Each structure stands twice: as structure tokens, then as C-alpha cells.
Amino acid sequence: MTWKGLNSIMSIILIIGGIGYAVNLNQSASQALIFSSSGVGPAYFPNILAGLLVILSVMTLVKNFRDNSPNNIEKITTHNAGYILITIALMVAFLASWQFLGYFYLNVFVLLTILMTLYRIEFGFKNSLLVGITTSVFTTGFLYGLFGQILALTF
Amino acid sequence: MEILFNDLTNLFTLTNLLCILLGTVVGMVFGALPGLGTVIAVALLLPVTFTLPPLAGILMLLATYQAGEYGGSISAILLGVPGTPQAAATVLDGYPMAQNDSPGKALSYSLVSSSIGGIFGGLVLIFVSVPLAKFALNFGSPEYFLLGVIGLMAVGLLSGTDKIKSSIAVVLGLIAGTVGIDSLTGVSRATFNQPELMDGVNLVAFLVGMFAISELFMMISKGLNNKYVADRSTLKTGLTWKEVKGIAKSTTIGSLIGAGTGILPGIGGGASCWFAYAVVSKTSKNPEAFGKGSPEGIAAPESSNNASAGGALVPFLALGIPGSAAIAIIMGAFIMHGIQPGPNVFTAERDLVYGIFYGFILTTIAMYLIGRLLTPMFSRVLVVPNSFLISIVLVLCLIGIYASKGAFFDLWLALGIGILFYILKRLNYPVSSVIIAYVLAPIIEENFRRSLTLSNGNYEVFFSSVYAIALVLMIVAALAASVYADFKKRRHQPS
Structure with a gap:
């Protein structure tokens, strides 16, 4: 596998992780709004983080996809x-x-x-x-x- | 001035002194071993602090941190391989001096300048923390949230070359910090129905997985039976008064730079030692000796990285902002004992804070004495091949994780985290940002939500005071500087 491939896989894992986190969060903290008088419940901040993680991972994915430098398309070698x-x-x-x-x-x-x-x-x-x-x-x-x-x- | 007349009887207890001794020995050994380093040593000792009084536990970790900074120079000087990133600049002159002159002399320069730097860092800690904490008492929730953001930006923007990956690392740390029961409402969040996650991700499992287990995989790929050969025949450490005077200027410059950069979150000893080396080599009367075994070339980076350890404690104690991975782990020890660093700790835990102030200087003295006595012995650990180290450290990691909570879930979690972070390290994600974000997550989230709740969701609350506006301007300036630096770098890169 190349560095480009591994980078892409990791970005996809992070995107899936971010979505999974948000889904689980909004299920487990569905009572979130009950506790908030201003819309700022327990899921508010984590939802921002989940959104950021997905956006940043998509950016890395796109950046990596466009990067055809020799280092990035080099095959990964792992000694031992x-x-x-x-x-x-x-x-x-x-x-x-x-x-x-x-x-x-x-x-x-x-x-x-x-x-x-x-x-x-x-x-x-x-x-x-x-x-x-x-x-x-x-x-x-x-x-x-x-x-x-x-x-x-x-x- | 009350700080100078504090009762120190709490400091000089047998437990505290033994903990400092243990921390110093562990720090020196781990610092000396290339691949292991200070952060792993502090992470491995963290579970031990559960059973100790807060001051003893924290002093043990601080002693490990201090001694690790010197320990890194042992392998840098004897082998030309820095034991820690902070000792990288020491190789330039330490190794040639060891080869051409005397390894013991090179180690002596390192030990003396590290000790002076450590004492200087301790004094900066004592005299800067209190005024800074008093000033920080003016801050409310919006300012604390903004301070946390500055801390994150400092590590996110400065610790990695790829800004997006650095930001992802920060977000990952924040996400890990939000798992578990929400402290404001009692609602469980992102626990995936695992009762073990109700109290959040276990700090020890997270740290050991991220730093130690992933690093062991790295060590395996670097070679299992590399045998380092070091000349241990002339390792007696000691300097004459004239030799100490010869490095006075470089040690002073290194200490000033180290303490100054240590105060700024995200820079730490790694950068400060290079900065100190560059400044001293340019201002030296004997610049041509640099790179060939100059004592000043050893003194500048070594005093700098130990002074930065004291400097890094200033924003940590006064504002609750950890500036490096090692300090973030030490913050974990505070949290485990139910103590939140920040300006209020100066009144709520006065004895503890003053104990840390003077205890930090005590850890430096311990480092000097143990370094004088046992450096030849520590140099022997350099010949232990990785095959032994990896196996034994792996078992110690697992014991440490289990001892922290007695849960097998944490062991599996640490293994998973170790594998994930091994891959992330290989892909150049800066993992130290993750741990800093993890420990800052509760501070940032609580103050963010408290601010918005008090203002009924109005974001103008983050511009509601002079301090808040100043902090926002600092964030904007840091962002602009980072974007400009990137732009400049791209312009100079050949297309």
C-alpha cells in the first residue's frame, strides 16, 4: 500500500468515526434539550466537534487525493x-x-x-x-x- | 513576599523525598534510552500516584520530567543519539566532545547547565505564577474558554507541519475528553452503552496506549537487537570552578530562553534548545568551536530545556493550561486527585502549590546529586537491546493500566488506542496535541456552555470584556501569523 492509500483510509475511518460519534451522542443525549434553556445542552459542544472532525477529515482526504508527490505515492515499508x-x-x-x-x-x-x-x-x-x-x-x-x-x- | 516565608515542613517528608528519588531515577533511565523518553516515563508512573498523597505524587512526576530532560543528554553525548527530542541540539557538541576529549566532561557540562537551568526555571515558576494567577482571577467563563482555545491553537499550530492534521489531532483529543457523563447535566454521552466509559475514557489507558504502546511498535520497526556501544571508562562527572565560569554566559542565555519559551504553550523544550543553541553560537566569542565539542554548545540547549520545564509549569498552575504532553499528563495527576489547576488552586490548595514551587527546586537538586553519583550506572542501560526493553516495558504498561482501575476494558482500549496512534504517528499526526486537547476539553466545554447559558445563547459574550477582546485579538493574530507563515513557505517552495 502507498502512503496516499493509507492516508485516504485513515481519513475515511475518521469521517466514519466522527459520524458514529455524533449518532451515538445524539441518541444517548437525546434528552439534551430538556436540560438546556438556551439551546446549549450536553450535545451542543460535542456536535460541533463531530462536525469539525468530519470537515477536517474531508479536507485531508481531498488534499491527499490531489497530492501526487513522489513521497505520497511511495509504497509504505515497515521494517519488522x-x-x-x-x-x-x-x-x-x-x-x-x-x-x-x-x-x-x-x-x-x-x-x-x-x-x-x-x-x-x-x-x-x-x-x-x-x-x-x-x-x-x-x-x-x-x-x-x-x-x-x-x-x-x-x- | 509571603511566598518566601512559607512553611516547608510539608515538603520535607520521607514520602516526598522517596518519591523525588524514585522519579529522578526513573526519569534519568527513561530519558537516557533512545525511543522511550520523558513522556513515557511520566505516563507509566501516573498510576503509581493514585496511591500517594497529591504532593508526593506530583513531585514524583515532576522529578521524572526534570531528570528525563538531563537523561536525554546521556545518550546524546555517549552515542550521538538523543534520548529525547529536547536533547537533539546537545548531540552537535556533546558527541564530538565525548569522542575527542572526555565523555565524563561532556556529561558534566550537561549536568551542571541542566541543574542551573532547572533552578532558574523553578525561580521563574515561583515569581511569575503568583502574579499571573492573581491577574487571572479577573477572568470569567468567556475568558477561560478563550484561554483554552489559545492553548489548543498553540499546540495545534506549532506542533505539526500539516495544519489540518494538527487540527484533527486537537479535535480527536477534545472528542475523547467529552465521552462519559456530562458534569453539568448528568447525561451520558457517546459511551456506546459501555458502563466503563461512564466516567470517561480512562486517562491512564489513553496515555499509555497513545504514547507507550504505539512507541513500542515504533521501536520494533527501528530494530530489535541494535546494540549501542559506549565508552564508559571516563564517565566520572565533575567540573572545575573555571570551567563552570566558562559556561556562565551560555547557561544564562539558555535559561532565559528556556524559561521564556516554556511559558508559551506549545513551544516547549524541543524548540527552545535549538533557539538557545542558535543564539549562543551567534553571540559566542568562540563561534568556530561550535559543532566540534564546544562546552557552550552543550550548556545552552541543556540549560534551556530544563528551564523550559519550570516555565511550562507557569501557565499550567496559574491558568490551568498545559503547554506540553508531559505537563498534560501531570495535569492528569491533579485531576485524578480532584484538583483543578488554575488561579483558584492558589487559595484552595495553597500548601500543595507552595510545595510544588519549592519541590521543583528540590527535584533539580536531586537530579544534580543523583546525576553526579549515578551517571556511569545509567549509561550502562544504553547497552540493553530493544528486545529486552520492549518486552519488559510492554508488561509494565499493562500492569499500570490495570492498576489504575482494575478493569480489563481499559487494557483492550489501550491496545486499540496503541494500534490507532501507531498508524497516526506514521502518518505524521502530532499525537502530543491529542493529550493536551483531552485534558483541556472539560475546561473549554464547561466555560463555553456556561458563557452561552448565561448570555442566553448570545455569542457576543465572548467580546464582553477588555480581557476577552484582548484574547480574541490574540487568537486572530496567531491565526493570521500561521496563515502568513504557510503562505511564505509555499512561495519559497520550488514548484
Whole structure:
């Protein structure tokens, strides 16, 4: 995808977001006018913001559409894009596991081990796994000592 | 003069001193690590302030902010990679001095000038805030609304090159600030039927997602196992009296510029350090040494960025207008403790305000002492590869978010915000504008609606006093200057 494409998609998302916000706002704050003696109810200011967001996003969309400079039509390159996606997937798995199964510290240990092994995979799997496990044990232990024992936080 | 004779026993408590110590260490470490920086450090420590008394929590964040400004220079000097944007100008002379002469000497110039700048910023804070707050007591709702707009315009117009994207960032922050139960009527707004959003978007989730999680994705794309190599053999810090005298002029100029620009919302340390560097290099007796390891070239930007930290607290405390992302997060700590910065805080929370005044100077002293003792140790963190940092900071982010409210919803929200803002950062949307707008949203909206309600919807209320007219003229002038600058830039661009 090019920068132009991503810019356009983001503008469209913002336009949809602005409209969705306004719709939800006017539903949830439909009693707005009851509370206002001068027409300035709880939805008044947010409606202005929603309008501004849509207008500004349309302006960006049009500006971007007309911009054919080499920078804008260049293809997007994201170094380590795979690692970013895997990190997001691991975060989703971690949060789901923590929320539905519990065992926070076990989840932390597993997440740290996988992340460090993965991030250091260029040094070889065995080496990375060993370093990952060792670091995770110490880090999880430190977090347990600090948050679980000293600050007495329950996760 | 009452400010000079204030009881400081509240300041020197063990909790406050320990918080300053913790904040200084965290700030220095995060400031030194390229990619992390001061804002992330302050955001990560924000949940910790929940459990602390207001003064201790705020001093911890201020100590982090101050120490982060110096910490940024550690990597700038040792590696040639600025740890924070505010340390970018320090690279020009700090790195050559470290290479050609002594890294310890370069760090000493940075530490001494940062400390002098910090003290200067603290004095400006003490002596300018009170008169400004007294003056601001003349303001009513229309003036506060207009002040908020000026704050937004300053960050919106100055923080990004693309004015439309900057404006979108500001509007996004304002929208996020309006979610939840309306404080004036009790009506819920844009909560999408999520009970977790009734109290608004969780500040910690919003901040950590926007600054920390998105930045971690950025760090992954910059490289996971970059290993920095730094010469740590001669890192002992210390200057002779003669050497300190040699940077007196540049430190004074840097401090003046830093404090002055810090007071203006939206400019902050990033711009002031370049401004200070330019002025000092032009007025120096030895201009040819700049860029080759000149002590003055280190002292000017370093004193400037620490002085700007004190300057930035002036409009924040006196008017309730945060001038930078880090100050906006510190404002979050005030709000979480139910304190609204602004002129009334000087009477309602007198001990707190005076504690902050003198505590800010104390944070600078802590920065100097810890910097003297532990700079060689902090320089060691530079060799920790991103693969370790990212994994550990990620887990700390999640713990911080959960600890703030104990809601899983906030964790999912932060992840979503992190992904969204990673993309927005890549598309050059200035994200610091979002957080400033977010914390200003309640002030702007409440005063806007109160003004219109009192005037029965008549917009002339915004021109009803001399102060209001002056503020409107300032807004018009800023807009005109921005449009003119854009026009001039386009004319000079090759077609």
C-alpha cells in the first residue's frame, strides 16, 4: 500500500468515526434539550466537534487525493512488520488468557518468554529460548515481589 | 513576599523525598534510552500516584520530567543519539566532545547547565505564577474558554507541519475528553452503552496506549537487537570552578530562553534548545568551536530545556493550561486527585502549590546529586537491546493500566488506542496535541456552555470584556501569523 492509500483510509475511518460519534451522542443525549434553556445542552459542544472532525477529515482526504508527490505515492515499508503483528497477536492472547483464565504471573512469564525468544531469534532458537526463560523468571519474580508482595496489588 | 516565608515542613517528608528519588531515577533511565523518553516515563508512573498523597505524587512526576530532560543528554553525548527530542541540539557538541576529549566532561557540562537551568526555571515558576494567577482571577467563563482555545491553537499550530492534521489531532483529543457523563447535566454521552466509559475514557489507558504502546511498535520497526556501544571508562562527572565560569554566559542565555519559551504553550523544550543553541553560537566569542565539542554548545540547549520545564509549569498552575504532553499528563495527576489547576488552586490548595514551587527546586537538586553519583550506572542501560526493553516495558504498561482501575476494558482500549496512534504517528499526526486537547476539553466545554447559558445563547459574550477582546485579538493574530507563515513557505517552495 502507498502512503496516499493509507492516508485516504485513515481519513475515511475518521469521517466514519466522527459520524458514529455524533449518532451515538445524539441518541444517548437525546434528552439534551430538556436540560438546556438556551439551546446549549450536553450535545451542543460535542456536535460541533463531530462536525469539525468530519470537515477536517474531508479536507485531508481531498488534499491527499490531489497530492501526487513522489513521497505520497511511495509504497509504505515497515521494517519488522511481522514482529509488530505477532506482538499485537500475543498481546491479544495474553489479555484474553488473563481475563478469562486468570493466573496473571504465569501469563506474564509465558508472554515475556515468547517475546524475548522471538525478538532474539536471530541468535538461534536454543540460545534465545534460554535467555528468554532466564530473563522472564527474574522479571516475573521481580514483578511479583514488587506488585504482589510490597504493593499488595491483586491481578 | 509571603511566598518566601512559607512553611516547608510539608515538603520535607520521607514520602516526598522517596518519591523525588524514585522519579529522578526513573526519569534519568527513561530519558537516557533512545525511543522511550520523558513522556513515557511520566505516563507509566501516573498510576503509581493514585496511591500517594497529591504532593508526593506530583513531585514524583515532576522529578521524572526534570531528570528525563538531563537523561536525554546521556545518550546524546555517549552515542550521538538523543534520548529525547529536547536533547537533539546537545548531540552537535556533546558527541564530538565525548569522542575527542572526555565523555565524563561532556556529561558534566550537561549536568551542571541542566541543574542551573532547572533552578532558574523553578525561580521563574515561583515569581511569575503568583502574579499571573492573581491577574487571572479577573477572568470569567468567556475568558477561560478563550484561554483554552489559545492553548489548543498553540499546540495545534506549532506542533505539526500539516495544519489540518494538527487540527484533527486537537479535535480527536477534545472528542475523547467529552465521552462519559456530562458534569453539568448528568447525561451520558457517546459511551456506546459501555458502563466503563461512564466516567470517561480512562486517562491512564489513553496515555499509555497513545504514547507507550504505539512507541513500542515504533521501536520494533527501528530494530530489535541494535546494540549501542559506549565508552564508559571516563564517565566520572565533575567540573572545575573555571570551567563552570566558562559556561556562565551560555547557561544564562539558555535559561532565559528556556524559561521564556516554556511559558508559551506549545513551544516547549524541543524548540527552545535549538533557539538557545542558535543564539549562543551567534553571540559566542568562540563561534568556530561550535559543532566540534564546544562546552557552550552543550550548556545552552541543556540549560534551556530544563528551564523550559519550570516555565511550562507557569501557565499550567496559574491558568490551568498545559503547554506540553508531559505537563498534560501531570495535569492528569491533579485531576485524578480532584484538583483543578488554575488561579483558584492558589487559595484552595495553597500548601500543595507552595510545595510544588519549592519541590521543583528540590527535584533539580536531586537530579544534580543523583546525576553526579549515578551517571556511569545509567549509561550502562544504553547497552540493553530493544528486545529486552520492549518486552519488559510492554508488561509494565499493562500492569499500570490495570492498576489504575482494575478493569480489563481499559487494557483492550489501550491496545486499540496503541494500534490507532501507531498508524497516526506514521502518518505524521502530532499525537502530543491529542493529550493536551483531552485534558483541556472539560475546561473549554464547561466555560463555553456556561458563557452561552448565561448570555442566553448570545455569542457576543465572548467580546464582553477588555480581557476577552484582548484574547480574541490574540487568537486572530496567531491565526493570521500561521496563515502568513504557510503562505511564505509555499512561495519559497520550488514548484
